Amino acid sequence: MAEASSSSEFPKKVIYCGVCSLPPEYCEFGGTVKKCEEWLEQHHPDMHAKLYSQEAIEQNMSSLSLEAQKRAEKDAQKKAAKAASAEAKAQEQRATSKILIKRIERNKRKYVTAVQGLEAFGLDIKKVAKDFGKKFATGSSVTKVPGGGEEITVQGDLSDDIFDFLLDNYKDVPEDNVELIEDKKKKAAG
Amino acid sequence: MFKKDISPGAKSKVKSSAQRAIRSKVIEQYPKLEPYIDDILPKKEQLDLVKLPDRVSLYTLGATPLFFQHMDDPLLPHLTLVHKYPDSFQLLRIDRGAIRFVLSGATLMVPGLTSAGGRLPDDDADEEGRYGDEDLEAGEVVVVEAEGKDHACMVGVLKVGTKEMREKKKGIACEAGHYLGDGLWGLG
Ligand SMILES: [Zn+2]
Numbered sequence: 001m002a003e004a005s006s007s008s009e010f011p012k013k014v015i016y017c018g019v020c021s022l023p024p025e026y027c028e029f030g031g032t033v034k035k036c037e038e039w040l041e042q043h044h045p046d047m048h049a050k051l052y053s054q055e056a057i058e059q060n061m062s063s064l065s066l067e068a069q070k071r072a073e074k075d076a077q078k079k080a081a082k083a084a085s086a087e088a089k090a091q092e093q094r095a096t097s098k099i100l101i102k103r104i105e106r107n108k109r110k111y112v113t114a115v116q117g118l119e120a121f122g123l124d125i126k127k128v129a130k131d132f133g134k135k136f137a138t139g140s141s142v143t144k145v146p147g148g149g150e151e152i153t154v155q156g157d158l159s160d161d162i163f164d165f166l167l168d169n170y171k172d173v174p175e176d177n178v179e180l181i182e183d184k185k186k187k188a189a190g
Numbered sequence: 191m192f193k194k195d196i197s198p199g200a201k202s203k204v205k206s207s208a209q210r211a212i213r214s215k216v217i218e219q220y221p222k223l224e225p226y227i228d229d230i231l232p233k234k235e236q237l238d239l240v241k242l243p244d245r246v247s248l249y250t251l252g253a254t255p256l257f258f259q260h261m262d263d264p265l266l267p268h269l270t271l272v273h274k275y276p277d278s279f280q281l282l283r284i285d286r287g288a289i290r291f292v293l294s295g296a297t298l299m300v301p302g303l304t305s306a307g308g309r310l311p312d313d314d315a316d317e318e319g320r321y322g323d324e325d326l327e328a329g330e331v332v333v334v335e336a337e338g339k340d341h342a343c344m345v346g347v348l349k350v351g352t353k354e355m356r357e358k359k360k361g362i363a364c365e366a367g368h369y370l371g372d373g374l375w376g377l378g
Binding site: 010014020021022023025026029030059068075 | 226
């Protein structure tokens with residue numbers, strides 16, 4: 001035991017599955033085994049050969065009772081269905097979500113620009129707010145929105161610039177899902 | 191403990207004095223990590239603290255999660271750290287049948303450890319002595335490996351001692367763990 005800790009041995013390099021993020025030997029317990037296997041075959045063929053050999057699969061099975069095997073199989077199916085529906089849902093959410101860039105008139109000719117809906121695209125709102133502040137050298141803050149979620153408020157009329165900046169810098173944001181709108185103060189009569 | 195997805199809260203820098211305290215705490219709790227402590231917690235690099243739900247603090251170095259802690263309980267290693275230094279922790283092993291339960295967030299039960307595929311300290315089937323030869327007390331931190339797998343799948347705190355487990359062969363073994371694929375794993 002004592003000499004086992006020779007300094008070159010650690011830290012161990014660990015490969016994690018590019019699909020489900022677990023060590024590949026655990027992929028079999030997730031809902032994405034098919035995809036996991038394809039990924040492993042592509043990226044680490046030697047490991048794939050070891051983990052998915054007929055022998056390995058049989059050995060895995062033999063250590064479980066027949067009843068447990070059946071349960072495990074059912075369980076795996078359920079998980080697969082769950083994973084598939086979660087993915088579909090996430091995709092749908094992405095497709096239907098919108099980022100709103102709102103130009104808001106504060107005073108005459110004074111504007112702020114509010115950006116909502118970033119969270120649906122997996123963006124870290126605080127980080128994006130910081131990026132805005134840096135890029136446009138202006139005040140940029142995160143506030144909670146009454147309906148839940150957060151928005152970024154940037155000082156100045158920067159709607160078009162923010163639109164371009166979002167599309168250029170955040171690859172997960174499709175152009176069709178960004179909308180520019182204007183929120184005018186109620187015009188005083190006359 | 192992290193069955194749901196976690197949205198991490200505020201991140202703050204750990205003061206250097208606190209950073210030193212954490213370092214010595216890690217060495218005290220996991221003496222077998224000492225040879226690697228400069229790689230794990232480099233003296234000159236900034237350690238961050240991320241607040242997680244339910245009063246859990248997570249210590250990270252850059253984007254790498256290292257240890258987490260519920261209030262003032264012991265520091266527990268993130269599984270990615272365990273995978274880098276597997277021999278530096280107190281290990282137990284569950285049988286193959288228990289893996290899918292653990293990975294779905296179920297409480298670890300004693301039979302998963304006392305069955306033929308499981309391993310406790312001082313196990314006759316453990317010829318290399320990988321699982322140690324001294325019994326563990328309730329409250330000790332354990333890393334749980336799995337039959338037929340190279341990498342650990344869970345970290346937790348023992349609910350009962352291993353001697354008692356061997357005698358009773360039933361009940362809860364380990365509660366409130368961190369397991370592969372849970373919300374904390376998702377932050378790694
Ligand atoms: Zn996988």
